[in-house]
Amino acid sequence: MNKIQKKLLILGVILMLSMTLAGCGTVKSEAQGTWVLTEDHRMTMKIDGDDLTLYYGKESMKGKVREYKKDYATLEMAGPENNGKATFKNGKMYIGDLVYKKKD
Secondary structure (H helix, E strand, C coil), X not given: CCHHHHHHHHHXXXXXXXXXXXXXXXXXXXXXXXXXXXXXXXXXXXXXXXXXXXXXXXXXXXXXXXXXXXXXXXEEECCHHHCEEEEEECCXXXXXXXEEEECC
C-alpha cells in the first residue's frame, strides 16, 4: 500500500468509528418519551427535553431535568422528597425503588 491508500484506510476507519459512536444513545436521548410506572399504570412521566410532567390519574405535577450525566439524569420536582436520580437501563427508568417502563 502506498501512503495515499494508508491515509484513506485510516480515514475510513475513523469515519466508521465516528458513525458507530454517534449511533449510541445518550442518557438525554434515552430519557425522552413517556414512562409508565410498572407497579401502578395510572402513574406516568413524560420527559420532553429538560421538561418533565408526572401524571397520576387526572392530576399532574411539573418538574425539570436538572442535569444529564453520563449514566443518569437528576430530576427536580416540587417538594424535596420528589427530587431524585433517574438511571436508565434496558428500556427502563429507575428512581429509587420505583421502576418505570418506556411506553410504546
